[in-house]
Amino acid sequence: MLANFASIDSLFYLAGLVAVIASLKVVTGNNTVHALLYLVVSLLAVAVCFYLMGAPFAAGLEVIVYAGAILVLFVFAVLMFGLGADETANAPQNKNVANMFGAMFLAFALLIEIVIIINNADLQQNLQANVIDSKAVGIMLYGPYLLAVEIASFLLLAGLLAGYHYAKPDVTRGPL
Amino acid sequence: MTSIPLFHVLILSSLLFVIGFIGVVARKNTLFMLMSLEVMLNAVGVAFIGAGSVWQQADGQVMFILILTLAAAEVAVGLALLIRMQKKYRSLDIDALNQMKG
Incomplete structure (x- = not known):
């Protein structure tokens, strides 16, 4: 059922949509940590786009260097800033995990996409044909x-x- | 040649770039401006990889690796400056820097 739906094009558009939504949430966010979470999702979505465009090496570098190293640097800096009063005053004050659900949903969409790519033999063959x-x-x-x-x-x-x-x-x- | 048209890759790239640019221009918090800069650099990387995959050349990925290096150096210097600014002004507001001496 998913096999006829899944083509490289549609998966690319879905990953691009996830990247755009996550980037919008980064730019419009109030809470620093939530914005960093969405930035990670945005970088992972762009990495999926790279993989679908036939650049698996660049996709791996994007995950390792951007989402792995640079974002950890950001998180350490935010820890050192201690989230001053000007950060948390504007943020919604509920302490539950509902703020995480948006980023988790987007990341889950990317995970489903990766599983579809790995399980679909035709898709793998098409991707291997034009890889650099x-x-x-x-x-x-x-x-x-x-x-x-x-x-x-x-x-x-x-x-x-x-x-x-x-x-x-x-x-x-x-x-x- | 992949099945994704170059035009659509460029649309995605320019969308991400405009989102990041709006973030840099509109936000007052310096940390959010740095994050928006990351989004902009990423958008340029998408354009390079897309062009490299359409013409089946490795140059696009080489340029992406150079952009990655640039982003790492930029984030290191930017975050160090932000730590300095937080120590000196107790704030990350960019308007705290509008008075320069000398």
Whole structure:
């Protein structure tokens, strides 16, 4: 019953719809933690879109680096801010789990989509036909784009130094 | 060539980009502005991957990896600045920064 409904197109549109809804909730949210939850869902939906467009390597990187590392950085920063009064004053004050249901519903839609993709042999064959594997990406990265990779490593080093410098405790009490 | 038309990929990408841009322009909370920047960078990644999959070239994914690096560095610097701002002004409101000296 799901087999005739499921094509690459319709799954892509569903994942895109999930990404747009989750991004709207990120932008319009009041509570920081709930907005971060929706941001994770948005990134996962975009990762499903990447997989359906024939880029499984980029989809894996999106889940690992974006949803795994960058969002954890956000969560740690929110913990350090301690959710000041200007954050929680506007948020609805009910303490139940009903706020999580929207993000859980969207993530559940993505999970169903992944299960459909894995269980459908025709879909897998169609996806395998036009995939760009990580080998081609690696050859490009260390061939024509070698200088860009070096510059990216310098950028990461600069980000590391700037992050350390700005976030370290101020001992001299001087100006910023 | 995938079965997803490039036009629809670009529509999704520009929708996400506009949502993120509205977030950057309209929100006063600096943390939400950083999150909206993430959404915008993601939208650009969608456009690159879609174009790379239509032309069957690996360049799109290479550009996506470079965007990923940029996003990681940007978030590190941005969050460190936000921690500094929270210490100095006890607030994440962007309007606390409208008075500069020097």
